[in-house]
Amino acid sequence: TQLLEQSPQFLSIQEGENLTVYCNSSSVFSSLQWYRQEPGEGPVLLVTVVTGGEVKKLKRLTFQFGDARKDSSLHITAAQTGDTGLYLCAGAPNSGYALNFGKGTSLLVTP
Amino acid sequence: DTGVSQDPRHKITKRGQNVTFRCDPISEHNRLYWYRQTLGQGPEFLTYFQNEAQLEKSRLLSDRFSAERPKGSFSTLEIQRTEQGDSAMYLCASETGNEAFFGQGTRLTVV
Numbered sequence: 001t002q003l004l005e006q007s008p009q010f011l012s013i014q015e016g017e018n019l020t021v022y023c024n025s026s027s028v029f030s031s032l033q034w035y036r037q038e039p040g041e042g043p044v045l046l047v048t049v050v051t052g053g054e055v056k057k058l059k060r061l062t063f064q065f066g067d068a069r070k071d072s073s074l075h076i077t078a079a080q081t082g083d084t085g086l087y088l089c090a091g092a093p094n095s096g097y098a099l100n101f102g103k104g105t106s107l108l109v110t111p
Numbered sequence: 112d113t114g115v116s117q118d119p120r121h122k123i124t125k126r127g128q129n130v131t132f133r134c135d136p137i138s139e140h141n142r143l144y145w146y147r148q149t150l151g152q153g154p155e156f157l158t159y160f161q162n163e164a165q166l167e168k169s170r171l172l173s174d175r176f177s178a179e180r181p182k183g184s185f186s187t188l189e190i191q192r193t194e195q196g197d198s199a200m201y202l203c204a205s206e207t208g209n210e211a212f213f214g215q216g217t218r219l220t221v222v
């Protein structure tokens with residue numbers, strides 16, 4: 001199993017602040033996905049990154065895939081209360097089928 | 112709604128009883144996954160189907176667990192002789208490319 005470490009585990013910030021969360025592994029992934037999950041619901045796909053060094057933007061969210069395809073970051077600009085949730089990264093292995101998930105970063109944005 | 116559908120959303124059962132969950136994937140997706148998620152953890156892979164063939168099973172899938180996908184459409188996950196440790200959110204996902212789309216999950220509580 002290729003392990004993904006996410007940091008920080010918990011993050012509490014005020015509305016309007018910026019933040020970055022990280023997803024690191026010693027293994028190379030063919031692609032990496034970021035999901036957001038709200039309590040009692042399934043994860044919702046935010047983005048997939050495939051190419052080393054790739055940067056993707058989704059409104060106030062910026063995702064980066066490391067050059068070696070072992071790590072990724074998610075940066076949120078001017079956080080809003082609606083950004084509150086569990087952010088999960090998941091790597092697609094080079095062999096096998098299943099996505100390997102990190103434990104997630106639980107983000108709380110307060111007014 | 113053409114997303115992944117899971118039924119039931121919640122299930123409370125007594126220890127020792129059998130339970131069955133259903134997943135209806137996105138219709139054009141031939142790959143289907145079952146994951147389990149406990150509090151504070153990311154989803155953990157249980158099993159994978161390509162069409163009706165079960166191609167991979169995790170070590171987490173003990174002999175009390177069985178999954179089927181007749182005709183390559185919907186899938187069922189059965190847990191026999193439930194134990195308290197089976198309490199978790201059971202998530203189904205269907206996939207196209209490397210992007211997995213999750214259902215809302217079935218929350219199982221074994222009392």
